[in-house]
Amino acid sequence: MDTSIIENRDAAVEAPKLPDEIHYFLWNKIATLELKPGVKLSELGLAEQFKCSRIPVREAVRRLNVEGALDSQPQRGSFVSRIDLEEVKRVRYLREVLETRIVLDAYDANLLGPLVPLLRGMVRDQKNMLSFNELEKLTDADTQFHDFFYHLENKEFVQAHTGRYDIHYIRARRLALGVERSDKQRYDDSLNVVLQHDRMIDAIENGDRAALEDELINHFRNINHTLEDILHRNEFTDYFHI
Amino acid sequence: MDTSIIENRDAAVEAPKLPDEIHYFLWNKIATLELKPGVKLSELGLAEQFKCSRIPVREAVRRLNVEGALDSQPQRGSFVSRIDLEEVKRVRYLREVLETRIVLDAYDANLLGPLVPLLRGMVRDQKNMLSFNELEKLTDADTQFHDFFYHLENKEFVQAHTGRYDIHYIRARRLALGVERSDKQRYDDSLNVVLQHDRMIDAIENGDRAALEDELINHFRNINHTLEDILHRNEFTDYFHI
DNA sequence: TATTCTATATTTGTATACCAGATTTAAGAG
DNA sequence: CTCTTAAATCTGGTATACAAATATAGAATA
Numbered sequence: 090m091d092t093s094i095i096e097n098r099d100a101a102v103e104a105p106k107l108p109d110e111i112h113y114f115l116w117n118k119i120a121t122l123e124l125k126p127g128v129k130l131s132e133l134g135l136a137e138q139f140k141c142s143r144i145p146v147r148e149a150v151r152r153l154n155v156e157g158a159l160d161s162q163p164q165r166g167s168f169v170s171r172i173d174l175e176e177v178k179r180v181r182y183l184r185e186v187l188e189t190r191i192v193l194d195a196y197d198a199n200l201l202g203p204l205v206p207l208l209r210g211m212v213r214d215q216k217n218m219l220s221f222n223e224l225e226k227l228t229d230a231d232t233q234f235h236d237f238f239y240h241l242e243n244k245e246f247v248q249a250h251t252g253r254y255d256i257h258y259i260r261a262r263r264l265a266l267g268v269e270r271s272d273k274q275r276y277d278d279s280l281n282v283v284l285q286h287d288r289m290i291d292a293i294e295n296g297d298r299a300a301l302e303d304e305l306i307n308h309f310r311n312i313n314h315t316l317e318d319i320l321h322r323n324e325f326t327d328y329f330h331i
Numbered sequence: 332m333d334t335s336i337i338e339n340r341d342a343a344v345e346a347p348k349l350p351d352e353i354h355y356f357l358w359n360k361i362a363t364l365e366l367k368p369g370v371k372l373s374e375l376g377l378a379e380q381f382k383c384s385r386i387p388v389r390e391a392v393r394r395l396n397v398e399g400a401l402d403s404q405p406q407r408g409s410f411v412s413r414i415d416l417e418e419v420k421r422v423r424y425l426r427e428v429l430e431t432r433i434v435l436d437a438y439d440a441n442l443l444g445p446l447v448p449l450l451r452g453m454v455r456d457q458k459n460m461l462s463f464n465e466l467e468k469l470t471d472a473d474t475q476f477h478d479f480f481y482h483l484e485n486k487e488f489v490q491a492h493t494g495r496y497d498i499h500y501i502r503a504r505r506l507a508l509g510v511e512r513s514d515k516q517r518y519d520d521s522l523n524v525v526l527q528h529d530r531m532i533d534a535i536e537n538g539d540r541a542a543l544e545d546e547l548i549n550h551f552r553n554i555n556h557t558l559e560d561i562l563h564r565n566e567f568t569d570y571f572h573i
Numbered sequence: 574t575a576t577t578c579t580a581t582a583t584t585t586g587t588a589t590a591c592c593a594g595a596t597t598t599a600a601g602a603g
Numbered sequence: 604c605t606c607t608t609a610a611a612t613c614t615g616g617t618a619t620a621c622a623a624a625t626a627t628a629g630a631a632t633a
Contacts, residue, residue: 375585
């Protein structure tokens with residue numbers, strides 16, 4: 090009896106399938122704007138790049154189409170989608186409603202008061218990053234600051250609906266926060282974000298629920314103002330849809 | 332990868348494609364429970380059914396996998412997914428937060444007061460359907476009643492995040508409201524729904540915002556109770572995951 | 574009878590080939 | 604030099620074929 094081969098299907102760590110790898114690769118390239126909106130790709134070219142046939146490539150491409158990252162047109166090609174501002178606005182609204190509710194629920198459950206010192210420390214770190222002009226680190230710290238509340242309420246799953254995986258929102262946020270803007274713009278925006286965090290904690294400390302809600306809603310509307318500013322300056326207009 | 336060639340033309344010629352048709356057909360069959368959870372399909376069998384090759388079928392199947400409607404396992408087959416109760420609970424939470432906010436926003440904008448007679452008429456119609464035991468019509472009327480508020484606030488897009496296209500939530504709702512339950516159960520549940528609608532309008536009429544919010548939250552939690560009831564009776568246990 | 578082994582059938586994953594339509598290129602007329 | 608037009612090229616859509624893994628049914632065995 091052959092007992093050398095132990096079959097343990099459930100515990101087996103499945104290797105990522107080829108279409109998944111291709112999808113992941115392209116999604117990241119698109120999300121980071123490394124592949125610019127409007128750029129033309131072709132299934133055959135991708136197949137050569139990944140040294141496989143068109144079939145696995147095609148599966149990844151079709152999935153990217155469904156996700157809105159690619160726009161494939163028969164007999165023309167597959168194009169990196171332009172950023173859909175309406176979609177960004179929709180996601181921003183969802184984030185305003187859902188994340189505001191989660192923070193306020195934590196507030197109403199009296200979870201936030203005892204955490205004020207911890208939150209102050211997080212914002213203090215953010216201020217230090219700002220003073221050292223570590224804006225990349227600050228962006229990550231901002232993300233962590235917000236994730237903190239999701240974890241506090243065990244509502245991590247909601248993040249899937251607040252733009253974390255939305256290719257349009259992700260690219261808009263990158264444009265708004267990333268290296269595409271000038272150093273002064275990035276510093277001003279980052280300072281604004283940190284000051285907003287400070288005022289949120291003030292509201293928590295003061296027991297001012299309405300002020301906390303206002304600060305939250307205003308905070309999530311930042312991206313609207315930044316995008317309007319970018320479009321007003323006619324920067325990156327070819328990155329956007331219409 | 333060539334990123335130098337930027338295609339500026341965004342032609343938009345839409346034609347119904349074979350994979351889309353197959354996807355739509357299967358999605359509906361699954362959503363209506365006509366294809367029962369756990370049933371095995373095969374790409375080749377579907378290809379024969381649709382009189383085409385496996386390629387278009389495969390595209391539809393892969394998309395259904397991403398959407399959670401199918402679970403394809405290599406060299407085993409493609410199985411209609413069982414209903415994921417955790418996913419249903421997640422979607423129910425999103426609906427509670429988002430739809431409650433939308434109705435309360437309309438209330439705060441003083442849009443609902445003048446509409447009380449209209450809302451009363453809708454509920455009166457629902458009561459008539461109930462008295463004539465037209466439960467299918469009543470289910471549609473319930474959907475319309477809720478859609479009314481989305482349209483009032485121009486937030487139709489939010490419906491995409493409140494279960495309208497979630498295959499697990501849709502099937503759970505169908506089990507909870509549909510012909511799978513006994514006539515008495517369906518009548519009792521429907522009566523409960525209509526009475527809840529009535530109490531919402533009462534709260535609007537009385538200017539009792541807190542009561543409106545409570546009724547809304549309670550209303551969206553109905554499905555939890557119904558599903559617990561179904562599982563407690565050991566009905567349709569093979570429809571659910573674990 | 575119950576269990577194990579084996580040949581066969583089934584199913585998904587992938588490669589290759591071909592098609593139809595759109596685009597690009599280049600030749601030719603004015 | 605510009606415009607027209609037809610051939611060449613590129614691209615996604617589909618069909619067929621094969622490979623690898625799994626399931627199934629029947630035979631062989633204890």
